[in-house]
Amino acid sequence: MPLLATCKCGRQWSGTVQAHCTVCHEHFSTVNNFDKHEPNRRGCKKPAQMVRKKLDGTVVPVFKAVEERYGVTWVGWSEDTRFTENENEDNTE
Numbered sequence: 001m002p003l004l005a006t007c008k009c010g011r012q013w014s015g016t017v018q019a020h021c022t023v024c025h026e027h028f029s030t031v032n033n034f035d036k037h038e039p040n041r042r043g044c045k046k047p048a049q050m051v052r053k054k055l056d057g058t059v060v061p062v063f064k065a066v067e068e069r070y071g072v073t074w075v076g077w078s079e080d081t082r083f084t085e086n087e088n089e090d091n092t093e
Contacts, residue, residue: 047074
């Protein structure tokens with residue numbers, strides 16, 4: 001797959017649906033995930049610290065860091081096909 005984009009931070013990516021934040025330089029699997037981290041010039045929400053409350057009251061992470069060819073990409077838990085069955089039950093969106 002040819003390289004499609006490069007950021008001044010050095011991050012490269014080839015996915016056409018991925019999104020890279022030029023403020024905090026975090027990389028996301030989708031534009032929707034990018035939007036969830038609320039990018040702005042004063043600073044973005046850190047994906048590693050973002051959580052959500054499930055209907056049963058438990059708090060779970062919004063994103064999961066996945067190491068890919070060009071670096072870490074933040075994905076939603078339901079997007080990561082490598083999680084275990086128990087993680088899938090506990091972290092569905």
